[in-house]
Amino acid sequence: MESLEGKRIVVTGTARGIGAAVLHAFVRAGARVAGIDRDVERGEAVALAASERGPGAAWFHAADVGDRTAVEAAFAAADGVLGGLDALVHAAGIERRCAAERISDAEWDEMLAVNARGTMLTNQAAFARLRDVGGSIVNFGSDSGLVPHLNGAHYSAAKAAVMAWTRTVAHEWGRYGIRVNSVLPAVHTPMYDEYLGRLPDDELVQHREKMRLRIPLGGRLGDAQRDLAPVLAFLVSDASRFITGQLIPVDGGKVSVR
Numbered sequence: 001m002e003s004l005e006g007k008r009i010v011v012t013g014t015a016r017g018i019g020a021a022v023l024h025a026f027v028r029a030g031a032r033v034a035g036i037d038r039d040v041e042r043g044e045a046v047a048l049a050a051s052e053r054g055p056g057a058a059w060f061h062a063a064d065v066g067d068r069t070a071v072e073a074a075f076a077a078a079d080g081v082l083g084g085l086d087a088l089v090h091a092a093g094i095e096r097r098c099a100a101e102r103i104s105d106a107e108w109d110e111m112l113a114v115n116a117r118g119t120m121l122t123n124q125a126a127f128a129r130l131r132d133v134g135g136s137i138v139n140f141g142s143d144s145g146l147v148p149h150l151n152g153a154h155y156s157a158a159k160a161a162v163m164a165w166t167r168t169v170a171h172e173w174g175r176y177g178i179r180v181n182s183v184l185p186a187v188h189t190p191m192y193d194e195y196l197g198r199l200p201d202d203e204l205v206q207h208r209e210k211m212r213l214r215i216p217l218g219g220r221l222g223d224a225q226r227d228l229a230p231v232l233a234f235l236v237s238d239a240s241r242f243i244t245g246q247l248i249p250v251d252g253g254k255v256s257v258r
């Protein structure tokens with residue numbers, strides 16, 4: 001994995017799943033990381049555990065990423081401990097299951113507030129700190145925004161918004177030396193376990209068979225530490241300095257994008 005010695009990075013969604021795995025991996029690679037999540041207890045525990053192992057360090061700041069005031073306060077607190085910013089990895093997000101015809105206004109608004117507005121707010125907060133120095137932003141799209149995701153039309157719509165936002169701001173912010181990319185992961189996390197837990201038995205069997213056939217590398221979802229964190233380290237490092245505006249699947253070959 002790339003060395004991240006001296007890098008100052010904000011990672012969101014660090015209480016569990018991808019965000020937690022990435023925070024641990026980045027601290028192991030020497031970075032100073034400010035984690036943001038709305039789950040205070042777990043968020044603080046993850047940051048403490050990572051800091052104890054080093055060689056980098058981690059801090060935690062609580063915020064709902066869909067709330068502008070909270071996001072600005074968390075980034076301001078991150079400034080205090082990091083003393084500047086080199087990159088943002090915005091992994092916080094939610095996934096819900098609901099037939100399209102039954103999605104309520106409240107469910108739609110929650111999905112868009114966290115996944116789409118959260119991307120705008122965290123990216124804007126990062127932009128304010130990167131515009132004079134350049135840097136890297138990584139958002140989390142999903143193949144659900146490219147191909148049908150049955151009983152998740154609101155999730156599909158929100159993730160398509162994240163990917164469209166990423167492509168456009170990469171062009172608007174390139175002049176400031178800010179790179180913006182989206183990864184489309186397929187890795188085993190608590191979100192995936194919850195998704196599996198909501199499937200009826202027959203759909204669960206079908207799902208496992210579909211993964212077996214669709215993922216040429218191993219037939220199932222990958223591991224966040226081993227399979228995804230090194231790609232994110234590359235994307236926040238100077239090694240990827242000529243890559244921006246891309247949708248990058250890290251999914252064992254499940255989807256292909258152009």
Ligand SMILES: NC(=O)c1ccc[n+]([C@@H]2O[C@H](COP(=O)([O-])OP(=O)(O)OC[C@H]3O[C@@H](n4cnc5c(N)ncnc54)[C@H](O)[C@@H]3O)[C@@H](O)[C@H]2O)c1
Pocket residue numbers: 012013014015016017018019036037038039063064065066091092093094095114118140141142143184185186187188189190191192221
């Ligand atoms: N796991 C996958 O294979 C997969 C596939 C496609 C996309 N993604 C995307 O990757 C990202 C991370 O997913 P994951 O699997 O680690 O999910 P996860 O549910 O395991 O973890 C998500 C984290 O985000 C936090 N969070 C949720 N809403 C928040 C809010 N409003 N404010 C602050 N924090 C909030 C949660 O507390 C949690 O710690 C998400 O954006 C998800 O949509 C994941």
